[in-house]
Amino acid sequence: MHSFQELIAQFIQQFDQQRFPDQPSTLYNAASHILKIGGKRIRPVLALMGNELFDTIHADAWQVGNAVELFHNFTLIHDDIMDKAPLRRNNPTVHTLYGEPAAILAGDAMLIYVYEYLNRVQSRYKQKIVSVFNRAAIQVCEGQQLDMDMEAMDPAQVKYDDYVSMIALKTSVLLAASLQMGAIIGGGSEGNQGYLYEFGKNIGIAFQIQDDYLDAFGDPEKFGKQQGGDILANKKTFLLLKALELCNPAQRIRLQQLLDTAPDDKVAQVLELFHDCSIDSWAEKEKERFQQKAFDNLESIAVLSSRKKPLMELADFLLSRQH
Amino acid sequence: MHSFQELIAQFIQQFDQQRFPDQPSTLYNAASHILKIGGKRIRPVLALMGNELFDTIHADAWQVGNAVELFHNFTLIHDDIMDKAPLRRNNPTVHTLYGEPAAILAGDAMLIYVYEYLNRVQSRYKQKIVSVFNRAAIQVCEGQQLDMDMEAMDPAQVKYDDYVSMIALKTSVLLAASLQMGAIIGGGSEGNQGYLYEFGKNIGIAFQIQDDYLDAFGDPEKFGKQQGGDILANKKTFLLLKALELCNPAQRIRLQQLLDTAPDDKVAQVLELFHDCSIDSWAEKEKERFQQKAFDNLESIAVLSSRKKPLMELADFLLSRQH
Numbered sequence: 001m002h003s004f005q006e007l008i009a010q011f012i013q014q015f016d017q018q019r020f021p022d023q024p025s026t027l028y029n030a031a032s033h034i035l036k037i038g039g040k041r042i043r044p045v046l047a048l049m050g051n052e053l054f055d056t057i058h059a060d061a062w063q064v065g066n067a068v069e070l071f072h073n074f075t076l077i078h079d080d081i082m083d084k085a086p087l088r089r090n091n092p093t094v095h096t097l098y099g100e101p102a103a104i105l106a107g108d109a110m111l112i113y114v115y116e117y118l119n120r121v122q123s124r125y126k127q128k129i130v131s132v133f134n135r136a137a138i139q140v141c142e143g144q145q146l147d148m149d150m151e152a153m154d155p156a157q158v159k160y161d162d163y164v165s166m167i168a169l170k171t172s173v174l175l176a177a178s179l180q181m182g183a184i185i186g187g188g189s190e191g192n193q194g195y196l197y198e199f200g201k202n203i204g205i206a207f208q209i210q211d212d213y214l215d216a217f218g219d220p221e222k223f224g225k226q227q228g229g230d231i232l233a234n235k236k237t238f239l240l241l242k243a244l245e246l247c248n249p250a251q252r253i254r255l256q257q258l259l260d261t262a263p264d265d266k267v268a269q270v271l272e273l274f275h276d277c278s279i280d281s282w283a284e285k286e287k288e289r290f291q292q293k294a295f296d297n298l299e300s301i302a303v304l305s306s307r308k309k310p311l312m313e314l315a316d317f318l319l320s321r322q323h
Numbered sequence: 324m325h326s327f328q329e330l331i332a333q334f335i336q337q338f339d340q341q342r343f344p345d346q347p348s349t350l351y352n353a354a355s356h357i358l359k360i361g362g363k364r365i366r367p368v369l370a371l372m373g374n375e376l377f378d379t380i381h382a383d384a385w386q387v388g389n390a391v392e393l394f395h396n397f398t399l400i401h402d403d404i405m406d407k408a409p410l411r412r413n414n415p416t417v418h419t420l421y422g423e424p425a426a427i428l429a430g431d432a433m434l435i436y437v438y439e440y441l442n443r444v445q446s447r448y449k450q451k452i453v454s455v456f457n458r459a460a461i462q463v464c465e466g467q468q469l470d471m472d473m474e475a476m477d478p479a480q481v482k483y484d485d486y487v488s489m490i491a492l493k494t495s496v497l498l499a500a501s502l503q504m505g506a507i508i509g510g511g512s513e514g515n516q517g518y519l520y521e522f523g524k525n526i527g528i529a530f531q532i533q534d535d536y537l538d539a540f541g542d543p544e545k546f547g548k549q550q551g552g553d554i555l556a557n558k559k560t561f562l563l564l565k566a567l568e569l570c571n572p573a574q575r576i577r578l579q580q581l582l583d584t585a586p587d588d589k590v591a592q593v594l595e596l597f598h599d600c601s602i603d604s605w606a607e608k609e610k611e612r613f614q615q616k617a618f619d620n621l622e623s624i625a626v627l628s629s630r631k632k633p634l635m636e637l638a639d640f641l642l643s644r645q646h
Contacts, residue, residue, distance in 0.1 A: 027468040081424075081427060101471055145350040
């Protein structure tokens with residue numbers, strides 16, 4: 001068994017040796033850029049850990065790892081075009097550096113390479129792996145579309161449960177599928193695959209709630225982002241949508257006014273309103289609720305609990321970031 | 324054995340029954356739009372014909388057909404965004420109707436569905452099919468990038484042979500791979516697969532030369548496009564690049580001037596210059612040269628010549644459009 005830190009280090013070493021062809025350089029420089037600016041490489045490590053939960057790590061899990069990491073980076077390139085984002089991890093986005101056409105095409109080529117990696121896995125479970133992967137990949141696209149659809153809506157029109165479903169599609173199903181694909185390679189039963197999938201999905205949602213919480217209430221020095229960035233951008237978050245649901249009519253009017261205008265102290269005023277509606281403590285409980293679901297899922301998996309330790313540690317690491 | 328017309332009719336009937344999910348409608352309406360505006364459906368029929376050259380058509384060839392037709396339409400959506408094209412087959416392009424974000428995402432989702440179709444083929448040749456498909460798919464992306472790179476160059480800088488290579492990647496390799504995948508399903512040998520692949524590649528290049536020729540010298544009423552559209556747009560074509568190579572220094576200076584300016588009679592002047600350098604007769608010979616290569620490839624395939632008849636007829640149909 002390996003700790004998640006060991007697997008991350010091993011994966012990064014292996015992944016950094018993967019290379020696109022040299023030509024056409026306009027295409028492959030654009031594709032390489034997104035990989036060079038790093039990332040936590042969580043998804044591939046989930047595939048490795050899903051495998052190792054049931055058996056020693058098979059070479060196929062590395063191929064699945066390469067596939068899911070490449071897919072994730074493909075989505076980042078295309079999402080950044082759609083969102084007109086100038087920066088990603090403090091670096092210029094691919095389309096900013098190479099133009100939109102090359103960025104669209106680099107993403108397309110990366111998505112094809114994803115399936116080159118998946119095509120290397122053993123034929124005895126390739127059908128199942130590709131099927132699980134495709135379902136998640138399509139859901140990620142659907143999640144991105146729902147996100148854009150909601151982006152165009154008035155926050156008061158967006159239902160909280162629809163928002164949770166969108167976040168699950170956009171960010172959690174790929175984590176869940178990575179774990180499941182690892183479990184398939186490791187020989188885990190359908191039932192255990194299902195629990196592991198749900199574990200990943202719930203961890204992903206808990207992580208996103210935490211992310212929204214930290215953006216509002218976190219220590220900007222420790223969190224590394226401007227406090228209240230989501231509030232300034234009128235971004236729909238777990239906090240905002242729940243606040244619109246929980247607050248009283250007067251508070252709702254005030255919140256709506258703050259969204260429609262942009263006073264200098266908008267962040268402070270919205271945070272005060274969040275406090276008044278107890279959104280901060282609600283968010284902590286909501287995160288814990290999904291975290292608990294995840295741990296219950298993990299508990300249900302029929303393997304020795306000692307084998308689950310690395311996954312527990314990874315979940316703790318992801319869900320106990322400094323406020 | 325079926326004629327290509329019979330197979331096109333059967334494929335269209337089957338393909339039109341394929342459906343995307345209903346929701347999110349913004350995503351799938353955009354994806355459906357490109358399929359609704361039609362197309363010749365040549366690529367899937369090549370897959371069916373590649374199969375039937377060696378054996379009766381297997382269900383897998385229909386799945387490969389769905390995959391290549393969907394892939395082709397995905398490239399149209401993304402290419403139209405890159406080229407900022409307002410129209411496709413006399414209809415508004417997907418991004419014009421649904422916006423660039425939905426068009427990018429619809430293409431992405433379609434590319435994932437391509438692999439859902441490929442995942443349905445039998446495991447005994449799935450690895451090989453996906454490998455052949457991926458190579459062609461990557462080459463199509465590389466061809467599109469090379470096309471954009473050349474677009475930004477002065478025509479005099481673009482070498483004719485590089486242009487032929489780019490056209491082969493962008494338009495021919497998918498035709499070739501469609502035939503080869505059919506041959507794999509039909510049980511054709513590696514050698515015969517290779518001949519069939521080359522047949523498709525050469526037919527594709529001959530078709531493109533004919534397309535460029537018709538744009539310049541074709542009867543606009545029969546061809547259905549404005550005569551000299553490529554010339555007006557300063558588009559790099561087989562004709563223009565060869566003219567720059569074959570004409571004398573004085574003609575080259577005149578041609579360059581016509582490219583740099585836009586006199587009212589630009590089309591007439593360029594066509595006159597093409598005539599003076601015998602580009603029209605060169606193009607007819609160049610098309611015949613690739614057509615002959617294709618027929619030699621087909622001749623080399625070790626099956627009864629009667630089985631090759633539908634492919635001969637398709638080639639004749641594609642390469643004898645009215646001038």
